[in-house]
Amino acid sequence: MSRTVTVGLDGSPESRAAAEWAAREATLRGVPLKIVHVWAEMPAHVAQAPLLGPESDQHWIERIPREAAEGIRLVHPGLEVNSEQLTGNVVEILCEAAGSAELLVLGSRGFGAIGGFVVGSVSLSVVARAERPVVLVRAGEQAADEHRTDQAGVPAVAAPFRPVVLALDTDDPDDTLLEFAFDAAARREASLRVVHGWPEPPTSFYRFPGDAELYDSLERRQAAALTEVLRPWRQKFPGVEVVEASRCGSAAQILVNASRDASLAVVGRRIRTSHLGAHIGHVTHAALHHVTAPVAVVAHG
Numbered sequence: 001m002s003r004t005v006t007v008g009l010d011g012s013p014e015s016r017a018a019a020e021w022a023a024r025e026a027t028l029r030g031v032p033l034k035i036v037h038v039w040a041e042m043p044a045h046v047a048q049a050p051l052l053g054p055e056s057d058q059h060w061i062e063r064i065p066r067e068a069a070e071g072i073r074l075v076h077p078g079l080e081v082n083s084e085q086l087t088g089n090v091v092e093i094l095c096e097a098a099g100s101a102e103l104l105v106l107g108s109r110g111f112g113a114i115g116g117f118v119v120g121s122v123s124l125s126v127v128a129r130a131e132r133p134v135v136l137v138r139a140g141e142q143a144a145d146e147h148r149t150d151q152a153g154v155p156a157v158a159a160p161f162r163p164v165v166l167a168l169d170t171d172d173p174d175d176t177l178l179e180f181a182f183d184a185a186a187r188r189e190a191s192l193r194v195v196h197g198w199p200e201p202p203t204s205f206y207r208f209p210g211d212a213e214l215y216d217s218l219e220r221r222q223a224a225a226l227t228e229v230l231r232p233w234r235q236k237f238p239g240v241e242v243v244e245a246s247r248c249g250s251a252a253q254i255l256v257n258a259s260r261d262a263s264l265a266v267v268g269r270r271i272r273t274s275h276l277g278a279h280i281g282h283v284t285h286a287a288l289h290h291v292t293a294p295v296a297v298v299a300h301g
Contacts, residue, residue, distance in 0.1 A: 014107025197251030
């Protein structure tokens with residue numbers, strides 16, 4: 001693995017927002033930024049059409065990463081920016097690029113007709129297959145969006161970062177996921193809000209006597225379990241303010257609600273080998289479609 005932040009660029013507004021976010025992340029990490037532009041080969045009869053001849057086609061596809069790199073260098077003069085032009089299967093190439101980077105950044109479109117963010121098939125396929133962290137950035141994302149408001153009530157880059165939010169399963173916590181979230185908060189000098197959702201007691205539907213006592217007992221146990229999981233990580237990252245939020249209810253909904261003021265939401269994806277294909281899980285799926293902040297999907301064993 002090379003120490004780079006890699007971004008997939010296709011010239012769309014969402015991929016340009018992803019490139020800007022990736023540049024800021026590379027600056028935070030002190031590593032180079034690598035821009036990867038993948039061009040899927042067109043059928044011969046299309047490539048030979050008068051308006052899409054080989055020469056004009058080549059000029060257009062080379063222009064996208066070159067101009068993006070030039071623009072980023074102007075905004076981030078101290079950042080090393082490299083670009084690469086590749087041709088082939090977009091998903092396979094991006095997964096390979098993710099495997100050789102600290103993280104891969106992709107774009108995600110705006111709201112669809114049903115009220116959630118539209119995540120393209122390429123981004124979903126890469127998220128489901130990549131074994132390194134993948135961050136999805138919304139179209140229109142601005143640097144100020146990651147920061148708290150200033151005295152005038154306007155988000156400002158000079159203001160502190162908004163919290164990093166982590167969705168955590170205390171029954172099966174993973175060190176890779178925890179390391180990523182704590183590190184992201186430490187680099188931003190931001191607080192880390194760790195959310196954990198647990199199911200309602202089975203007797204609650206029937207309202208049996210003793211429900212309140214059972215609920216209180218479960219609530220205390222779940223909160224204690226979260227505290228215990230986080231204890232060694234608080235010691236490893238003493239400068240990170242940790243806010244624990246153990247709630248009864250849908251883990252997906254709890255994460256979405258907790259991420260409304262986040263600079264970054266972090267979720268996990270278990271690496272699975274199955275004949276049913278790749279699976280990202282319902283909490284991660286909800287984050288990708290409903291969290292407005294950039295979402296980091298961290299693959300783990």
